[in-house]
């Protein structure tokens with residue numbers, strides 16, 4: 652039977668190890684703070700006293716810690732044990748850091764697959780969990796049964812940075828959306844509108860986004876911003892009102908002003924009549 656080692660037992664590492672135990676896999680765990688393994692050990696997980704011992708015990712090792720510098724430090728501590736072993740990084744970080752961990756594992760003589768967990772701990776072990784993978788297809792195929800016990804999985808390609816690229820882009824969308832919602836609630840509350848009163852209408856706004864995303868994505872992919880349905884100039888006027896409303900409500904408008912800079916730069920380049928997709932070009936440093 653496959654033995655899986657899990658390095659890192661924060662909320663997500665505990666969920667991963669728990670799902671593996673539920674699926675009947677022999678599971679070995681290690682964490683910097685040993686007490687976090689207590690509940691898993693009570694359920695049958697084996698404890699490894701060092702990263703090297705954990706890697707040596709597993710046919711495959713999942714690493715789920717706070718960031719890739721810590722992933723690298725843990726794998727460096729495992730040292731020789733990594734040789735001829737498969738390491739699966741499930742830690743969220745930049746594409747370059749994922750590629751650099753892949754190189755470290757190769758230097759230690761192991762094989763590396765990078766993964767990005769796209770859903771919260773509560774989903775792990777169910778089909779609604781999603782993990783994106785990138786790196787050698789054979790490592791992904793060999794351990795498909797392990798990954799299937801954790802989530803619905805997608806392999807994105809051989810480039811070690813590809814799962815992290817999706818992860819960063821999707822988290823960018825997620826956090827800027829959360830930021831926008833928090834800001835909207837602040838402005839609404841300052842004007843006597845309760846969050847619960849705004850919420851159904853916020854759902855309406857979220858509902859109109861998918862077709863807009865489709866159109867913008869298609870236009871950017873084909874670099875075609877004419878035949879306009881929503882011109883850049885209309886965003887400029889709307890942003891002016893939003894920034895004024897924020898100011899009157901006593902709410903910071905830094906994020907809106909950053910977007911306004913891109914819109915103004917696009918208009919200044921004579922692109923005010925183009926589709927809003929054109930604004931993306933002004934964001935490149």
Ligand SMILES: NC(=O)c1ccc[n+]([C@@H]2O[C@H](COP(=O)([O-])OP(=O)(O)OC[C@H]3O[C@@H](n4cnc5c(N)ncnc54)[C@H](OP(=O)(O)O)[C@@H]3O)[C@@H](O)[C@H]2O)c1
Pocket residue numbers: 659660661662663664682683684687715716717718721725741742743744768769770771772
């Ligand atoms: N939580 C979620 O819902 C969720 C969802 C999707 C993706 N993720 C990703 O999963 C990863 C883990 O997240 P998390 O929520 O479990 O918690 P986290 O706070 O991001 O990471 C906690 C883990 O990192 C370890 N750690 C931190 N610094 C360390 C160091 N210097 N040396 C060794 N270990 C160190 C902690 O060990 P100690 O216990 O000793 O402090 C603990 O095991 C992150 O990349 C996160 O983005 C999480």
